[in-house]
Amino acid sequence: MKMRRDTVTGIVGLIGCAFFFFMTQSVKQPAKLLEPGPRLLPYVAIVLIAMSSIALLIKGVKESAIEEKPYFPKGGVLKISRSFAYLVIYAIAMTWLGFLITTPFATVVFIYDLKGNSEVKLLPSILIAILVTAGLYAMFVFGFQVKLPAGILFS
Amino acid sequence: MAEYINALMICLQPINLLLIIAMVALGIVFGAIPGLSATLGIALLLPVTFGLSTETSFVLLLAIWIGGVSGTFISAVLIGIPGSSSAIATCFDGFPMTKNGQAGKALGIGMTASFIGTVGSVALATVLSPVIAEFALHLGPWEYFSLCFCAITLVASLSKGNIFKGIMAAGIGLLMGCIGMDPINGATRFTFGNTYLSGGISTVAQMLGMFAMCQIIRDSARGEAKMPDANVGNMKGLGVSFKDIIENIKTIAFAFASGLWIGFLPGMGSGISNMVAYGYAKSISKDPDSFGKGNPAGVWASETANNASLGGALIPMMALGIPGDGITAMLIAGLTIHGLQAGPLFMTEQPDLAMLIFACVMVAAIITYLIQILTKRWFPYILKVPYHYLYTVILVICYIGGYGISNTMFNIYVMLALCFLAIFMSVSGLPTSPLVLAFILSSKLERYFRQGISYAHGSYAPFFTRPISAVLLIVSVFCVVWPFLSDRLKNKKKMAVAGAQNEVNDD
Numbered sequence: 221m222k223m224r225r226d227t228v229t230g231i232v233g234l235i236g237c238a239f240f241f242f243m244t245q246s247v248k249q250p251a252k253l254l255e256p257g258p259r260l261l262p263y264v265a266i267v268l269i270a271m272s273s274i275a276l277l278i279k280g281v282k283e284s285a286i287e288e289k290p291y292f293p294k295g296g297v298l299k300i301s302r303s304f305a306y307l308v309i310y311a312i313a314m315t316w317l318g319f320l321i322t323t324p325f326a327t328v329v330f331i332y333d334l335k336g337n338s339e340v341k342l343l344p345s346i347l348i349a350i351l352v353t354a355g356l357y358a359m360f361v362f363g364f365q366v367k368l369p370a371g372i373l374f375s
Numbered sequence: 376m377a378e379y380i381n382a383l384m385i386c387l388q389p390i391n392l393l394l395i396i397a398m399v400a401l402g403i404v405f406g407a408i409p410g411l412s413a414t415l416g417i418a419l420l421l422p423v424t425f426g427l428s429t430e431t432s433f434v435l436l437l438a439i440w441i442g443g444v445s446g447t448f449i450s451a452v453l454i455g456i457p458g459s460s461s462a463i464a465t466c467f468d469g470f471p472m473t474k475n476g477q478a479g480k481a482l483g484i485g486m487t488a489s490f491i492g493t494v495g496s497v498a499l500a501t502v503l504s505p506v507i508a509e510f511a512l513h514l515g516p517w518e519y520f521s522l523c524f525c526a527i528t529l530v531a532s533l534s535k536g537n538i539f540k541g542i543m544a545a546g547i548g549l550l551m552g553c554i555g556m557d558p559i560n561g562a563t564r565f566t567f568g569n570t571y572l573s574g575g576i577s578t579v580a581q582m583l584g585m586f587a588m589c590q591i592i593r594d595s596a597r598g599e600a601k602m603p604d605a606n607v608g609n610m611k612g613l614g615v616s617f618k619d620i621i622e623n624i625k626t627i628a629f630a631f632a633s634g635l636w637i638g639f640l641p642g643m644g645s646g647i648s649n650m651v652a653y654g655y656a657k658s659i660s661k662d663p664d665s666f667g668k669g670n671p672a673g674v675w676a677s678e679t680a681n682n683a684s685l686g687g688a689l690i691p692m693m694a695l696g697i698p699g700d701g702i703t704a705m706l707i708a709g710l711t712i713h714g715l716q717a718g719p720l721f722m723t724e725q726p727d728l729a730m731l732i733f734a735c736v737m738v739a740a741i742i743t744y745l746i747q748i749l750t751k752r753w754f755p756y757i758l759k760v761p762y763h764y765l766y767t768v769i770l771v772i773c774y775i776g777g778y779g780i781s782n783t784m785f786n787i788y789v790m791l792a793l794c795f796l797a798i799f800m801s802v803s804g805l806p807t808s809p810l811v812l813a814f815i816l817s818s819k820l821e822r823y824f825r826q827g828i829s830y831a832h833g834s835y836a837p838f839f840t841r842p843i844s845a846v847l848l849i850v851s852v853f854c855v856v857w858p859f860l861s862d863r864l865k866n867k868k869k870m871a872v873a874g875a876q877n878e879v880n881d882d
Contacts, residue, residue, distance in 0.1 A: 229543075255826075268549070269547065272540070279537070293597065296597060300595075307794070311774070311788060323771060330763075331767050356768075
């Protein structure tokens with residue numbers, strides 16, 4: 221049987237609570253404090269999440285017979301996973317190769333990934349990618365004095 | 376007054392004026408395109424402000440905010456899709472007006488109503504904020520804790536759908552706020568031995584990851600990144616006369632007052648005020664059936680109210696340091712980047728900068744109106760910008776912004792992790808506003824609570840015995856309990872009606 225989104229949220233919430241509850245035990249609590257100390261806020265947050273998770277879990281189980289409209293259209297989960305993977309690959313590539321080398325390639329990939337049903341031609345996309353990279357580099361590095369990653373291999 | 380005039384002069388310096396014009400124009404584009412928003416514009420601009428002076432930074436952020444909030448009516452009127460939730464009610468009559476060949480008039484009303492709402496509310500905020508800040512100086516940590524607590528519970532309880540989802544989102548925000556050193560003893564929490572995390576999660580990384588990145592790849596995966604064509608008729612002239620304003624003065628006055636008040640309350644921003652004002656305009660109309668079919672009063676009400684909320688939200692932000700919504704939370708984050716803390720002390724110790732914020736909003740509102748008058752005929756072209764190019768540029772800017780926070784790749788990975796969290800929240804139906812507010816307020820909430828107990832030698836009593844604190848806590852409890860009570864009352868009423876009907880049928 222397919223679980224409702226509320227049920228999944230409740231389960232994930234409870235697992236998260238258990239993890240952070242365990243982690244909170246390692247927070248050092250100074251002795252002889254007049255006030256509740258640094259463990260208070262994490263405990264409050266954990267209680268709030270746990271309570272809500274249980275409520276969502278119950279709601280999800282109660283409504284399990286009602287059919288739920290899918291959040292993403294067909295193929296949407298694959299698409300968002302792919303888009304997220306591109307974002308991660310870009311970050312890793314930028315770490316090693318820097319902004320200037322990776323951005324033109326990433327820009328072309330993003331354009332194709334986000335185009336949906338629109339028609340996109342390769343040559344204009346490459347041109348746009350180079351212009352975007354050069355324009356943003358000039359604007360941030362020279363205009364706003366913001367440093368950009370040079371890449372581990374080149375620094 | 377002298378401080379306000381000085382601030383006005385700073386805004387009118389050629390370089391600042393140019394920046395305001397550029398940012399207002401960019402804000403209008405961000406507001407007009409469904410999916411983009413003033414919130415996203417501010418999130419993208421925050422990293423740009425790292426290398427700029429405080430004054431220039433705020434000129435940029437405020438100008439894009441005003442332009443962005445005002446621009447939301449454009450797509451609502453032209454294609455029936457609101458630029459953000461603040462323009463939902465504008466669609467009801469704005470789009471039918473376009474279909475009736477009155478796009479020019481509907482846009483003119485949107486522009487003028489936005490101008491009236493912003494200018495009026497900001498003028499009031501300028502006068503009221505110092506008075507409230509002066510009063511707020513007499514409050515202790517007990518009242519401040521209760522105020523922060525009240526703001527978070529209000530936002531969580533007003534979340535769309537299930538109240539538990541709002542509470543859960545607030546809980547996640549609080550937990551995220553715990554990462555790093557605690558504000559009283561300096562004990563490290565949830566850093567996992569990573570030194571980069573000891574300073575906590577960067578607000579900028581949070582905004583970029585959870586708003587910009589998540590929204591782009593989510594919209595693309597859901598197939599929402601495309602737009603219908605706008606069907607426009609005559610776009611010449613302003614489309615609105617002074618007579619139109621006089622005819623709708625009652626609607627405008629109520630929309631303004633309700634928008635200002637709703638904007639003042641945490642969590643109840645322009646997304647709610649436009650609907651309330653629309654409902655009122657319909658209820659006082661001599662021809663309520665014409666609403667939804669292109670009645671200009673509907674556009675007047677919605678646009679005046681949502682822009683009046685802007686000034687309303689400025690009051691608690693400036694006077695108390697409490698953000699009313701996601702956008703003001705980001706503005707507070709902008710202040711923090713420059714080592715400033717919004718609140719009563721900011722108003723009294725830095726009156727020049729405080730007044731600069733009010734003056735800049737005022738100048739930006741006037742420039743927004745002028746730009747809209749001059750560029751009205753080109754509004755339909757804004758909606759033709761190809762999403763895949765625009766979104767690609769925004770994604771690259773996110774990476775630049777993430778890197779710029781600490782000149783390390785670490786925050787880019789934080790941003791990606793938060794993007795993942797935001798996708799999960801979005802699929803689960805968990806709202807982001809309570810998370811943002813709880814995250815921003817978490818350190819204040821904790822500090823005031825623990826200080827309050829320390830000052831009272833370990834006693835919790837002052838939270839309940841001090842009148843203002845007690846009232847705020849009662850309001851917070853009411854906010855959480857009310858949705859359940861309201862559901863029970865509705866069910867009871869339904870059962871009573873059904874019972875009465877059964878009795879009639881039996882007879």
